[in-house]
Amino acid sequence: MTLAPERTTSTDSTATGPLPSTENPNMPAPGTVNSRLSVTSAEPRPQRPEFKKSGRPNPAAHLTPEQIEEIGHELDAIRAEVMESRGASDAAYIRKVIKTQRYLEMGSRAALLFSGVKYKGVRPFWWIGTAGLGVSKILENMEIGHNVMHGQWDWMRDPKIHSTAWEWDNASPSSQWKHSHNEIHHTFTNVLGRDNDLGYGILRVDEDQKWTLFYLFQPIWHVANAAIFEYSIAAYDLELGGYLAKRKRLSDEDKAEFRKNAQEVVAKIKRQATRDYVLHPALAAATFTGSTRHTLTANIVANLIRNVWTNTVIICGHFPPDIETFEKTSIEGETRGEWYLRQMLGSGNIHGSKAMHVMTGNLSHQIEHHLFPDMPSNRYAKIAPKIRDLMERHDLHYVTGSLPKQVASVYWKVVELSLPPKREGTTRRATILRAAKRAIKGKGGQGRRY
Template sequence: MTEVAEYAHLSDADVEALGRSLDEIRRDVEASLGTADRAYIKRVIRLQRCLEIGSRLTIFGSRSKTGWTAGTVGLLVSKCIENMELGHNIIHGQWDWMNDPEIHSNTWEWDMVGPSSQWRHAHNYRHHVFTNVIGMDEDLGYGVLRVSRDQEWQPGHRWAPLWALLLSIVFEWGIALHDLATEQDHETSEEVKADLHRAMVRKMVRQASKDYLFFPALSGRRFFRTFLANLVAGGFRNGWAYIVIVCGHFADGAEKFTPEAVANETKSEWYLRQMLGTANFNAGPVMRLMSGSLCYQIEHHLFPDLPSNRLPEISGRVQALLAEYDLPYTTGPLTRQFWHTVRTICKLSLPDRFLIASSDDAPETASEEKFRTVAKEPRILPLHVVGTRRNGLSTAIAGRAQAMARTTRRPRAARFAALVALRFGA
């Protein structure tokens, strides 16, 4: 997608008005931050730490398989909360307004093998500013997965389904290496690159030693039992983090963009691109906590530094705003969203000659071209008349789907009529 506003069926005035409404949401939330929000993050930190301590003691003290399983599951939940609701969100700066040195983006070091400082730049800047922009967002496929037809097919992509499975198992290690490569690519000094590499190695050694040497060693003769519990909890935490992240960016409806789309981009246009380039999934309170509220990926990308506990209320206002501008709110069951990503990765592992749809109109990729006339001329959108309903992107997508369905049915109906005529001599 190159012309984002055109694809969204919005005029320049509409885009700016949309941006002002989103700025208002931000101001309202920032003005209301206070004691309840502070109590929330403190409560989650206590919960996570108590859960980790209790789980490790259960693994250490129990002698039954049931005790080991309960301790391992508890440790898994603890690691998911620390990674998603605490680490990811704190490093985003969501709690910097508290001026608490313990819960600050510059001081929090998460329970992952990659240094939080390297992730902070690669993720907070490169990914969130250039979300799903081909060639600019290094998180778009992580360099091993092809998730858009606009990404040139390479022979190595044929192994993408296998790489995706392996990446999900060792996700924290893959992200650490990916962030290091991203940081080094934007540095010219070899000394700085070496410092970044040493920092990553130190963190990897420290993290691996804690999980796979220190805690198992405390178990004495039951070393392997504790080692296995840490390995299982870490592996499933990696898989869960992978699922949450890919569902927010590679599911159908999370659009991809060309570099031209961000040239001279205004803040309002950035807002619009974030809403079109991300996807949510349905979640209850427990799954919301376990995912760090990234079930609200759209709202998180609009306001990445607003506290995660406020995203549910922000979601209601964002949905109302999208309905007003007739824009889709991309969400669905987690199983469906994940199936979309699996299908896309498997499908795009094949060379383009095996694909049917184009990058302008495919389930995982779309552009403004699919709404243009035969002459391929940009659509000239009139100013919206206040008080009237917009016929925007959601209406256009629904109308096009109906037209495609009618086109698909006609040949079948014609073949059926021919068979009837042949059978009865009509």
């Protein structure tokens, strides 16, 4: 049996919450966004090998199939306990966050109307407005948009806070993001060749990814990617790279579908650019104390703050050392317990203050999020000790660290893995020179693997 995502149905009230209310029968059932695995093995799975095909140790080799399924049952129980207890306090939490974000954005944009005012050589309204706008964009993208579109709040039956209706302040249209993120990444987490989030197609972030000359320059575009992250994600969700690589082989229908999706992305970017870079700077110019130029730069900096922060949080949850990757063949016939195991081993956390957790969209609890992507984000901190205890009892590494530690480890990893692996009888420099010569001669050095 091949692994396949299966959407939950509205008849499973434990997994998805209450059934649709008679007051709004057309509202989609909760839990219909996140692909949930409900597969089980008809026959016991064999014991996991001690080593992967690459020769690296298998961190779950010591677990028997029965132990893995027992882990799955324990995680199912944790999930059920939380999902059945969702209520007024959870709803109040997300409504408070949304209200705070909207007031913060309005206040920040109001402050920027006076961005031209100078006091003792400083423009205080520019600094206040820029900082506030940057924080509001982070809140909207992380704790609100990302989590709403995961279906975490669908159970509330509020059409304004529903995964099918939310459109976020980001270059990528929500429908395209939900497909690439919810349906593909969260199903095939860290599976080489199946999960495109593993380096986003431009980074080598694991030793089991084959090296090519292309990766030699990844430290440069890793930093550049952080600055324009929302646009990189839009291109990624659009599958722009894949389209350009195989467009000559695509059917007319596939090309038409790509053009349709591309038009959606362009339209979304135009709306955002008009609001941030035309409308609000023009409003500032209409005030005698405002400044088109200063309001424009404030919006640019606020978007830059959001992009860099979002990129930082995501790389810390997916790319630090000790986070595992998996081969395609290893997920054939995968049980629910094994899917849970893969989520735990393929994610990493950031420890910090409550404010930091909110600013990360609670993706600082990336392990818990990958286990239960449609669980309300405010519950992750409460279940984290249980998840850590479960993993430690089964001798599984619970990857976590401070934000500076996780960021530094990822950046070092990006630099280290930009170089070819060490081989007996040759040097890294020799490998790079051979690849460069082949590229210059037009013999496919860019795509050759080492």
